[in-house]
Amino acid sequence: MPAALSKAKVDAREKELKIPNEQKAAICREKGGKVTIENAPIRSNELKRGEALVRLIYSGVCHTDLHAILGDWPIDAKMPLIGGHEGAGVVVALGEGADEFVKKGDRVGIKWIADSCLKCDFCRRGHEPNCPDAQCSGYTWDGTFQQYAVASARHLSHIPDGLDLESASPLLCAGVTVYRAVKEAKLLPGNDVVIIGSGGGLGHLAVQYASNAGARVIGIDTGSEKEKLSIQLGCEKFIDFQKEKDLVQAVKEASSDGHGPHAAIVAASSPKAYEQALDYLRPRGTLVVVGLPVTDIKANVFWTVFKSLNIVGSYVGNRQDAQEALDIAARGKVKAIYKTLGLSDLPQVYDDMHHGKIAGRIVLDLDK
Numbered sequence: 001m002p003a004a005l006s007k008a009k010v011d012a013r014e015k016e017l018k019i020p021n022e023q024k025a026a027i028c029r030e031k032g033g034k035v036t037i038e039n040a041p042i043r044s045n046e047l048k049r050g051e052a053l054v055r056l057i058y059s060g061v062c063h064t065d066l067h068a069i070l071g072d073w074p075i076d077a078k079m080p081l082i083g084g085h086e087g088a089g090v091v092v093a094l095g096e097g098a099d100e101f102v103k104k105g106d107r108v109g110i111k112w113i114a115d116s117c118l119k120c121d122f123c124r125r126g127h128e129p130n131c132p133d134a135q136c137s138g139y140t141w142d143g144t145f146q147q148y149a150v151a152s153a154r155h156l157s158h159i160p161d162g163l164d165l166e167s168a169s170p171l172l173c174a175g176v177t178v179y180r181a182v183k184e185a186k187l188l189p190g191n192d193v194v195i196i197g198s199g200g201g202l203g204h205l206a207v208q209y210a211s212n213a214g215a216r217v218i219g220i221d222t223g224s225e226k227e228k229l230s231i232q233l234g235c236e237k238f239i240d241f242q243k244e245k246d247l248v249q250a251v252k253e254a255s256s257d258g259h260g261p262h263a264a265i266v267a268a269s270s271p272k273a274y275e276q277a278l279d280y281l282r283p284r285g286t287l288v289v290v291g292l293p294v295t296d297i298k299a300n301v302f303w304t305v306f307k308s309l310n311i312v313g314s315y316v317g318n319r320q321d322a323q324e325a326l327d328i329a330a331r332g333k334v335k336a337i338y339k340t341l342g343l344s345d346l347p348q349v350y351d352d353m354h355h356g357k358i359a360g361r362i363v364l365d366l367d368k
């Protein structure tokens, strides 16, 4: 039996359901341009069927948000754009029919998949992220860097009572993404899994979700701080890729029977990490591809066949994955590590991110 959900601290702002006339939003007006914090209208009177207005209090910042404004991905984002897809807040208004999914006052999360048709082959099988009509928060649909966001009610995630909105927000993309990646690794309890980038923004959550699933986690990262964090969060072994001369051999030796781990989840963006993983995985092992932006993975065809390896791409999770990832955190099994800043700091955060100066996750208090 899972432990009962405990009550988390409730932000006084969660109780304020009155809608003001104006809000603050971070808006990017052109591809490659800057983001500015502006006063913006709130669309409370224009809610369409199935839409809900969410009073957002916190939003995480993801690397994808930077790609959206830079416009360096193969798919262009809408412009002007309000970015962000890790939003946590409270439902304050409902369009017609939205009450089938949420009620006023519900604590909810806005994730990357803003909407999907729920009728196509992919949606019917729970693969909503692959729906040809999927909308993405902060990319094709205005996102969470605003105080009042319009959301498709059927795709909102419910944030359990045991989880405060601030800690929930980084789970809505980073958490759900790695939780799904752990599922794609098809691990059995006791199996060995390597998390590459175990001390990073995605990796530190992957370590926790994998050990919660009963896997034996081997962390790969570099530096004593990341080593300490990896061990503290559940890695049974840690390998520093900068100190280790023969990484492939070291990982094999760290696996329980010396034949290599059952799965490797790459939550880092180094092409070498993918190649090494294919070398140290045991026969029938699974490589889960999560870390972007690596352009190609080089896989030797002979060894891929001979070792019967699986190479699996993992995008984000579906609605059920999001709910499970949040529930596990509410039960105290997973905790995101992040730093909280204000919405007004977003231009600086983007700048630092662009220059590789951000370590770990950033959460924005949208009232600051």
Ligand SMILES: [Zn+2]
Pocket: 062, 063, 064, 085, 112, 173, 174
């Ligand atoms: Zn993201």
Ligand SMILES: [Zn+2]
Pocket: 116, 117, 118, 119, 120, 121, 122, 123, 124, 128, 131, 132, 133
């Ligand atoms: Zn669909």
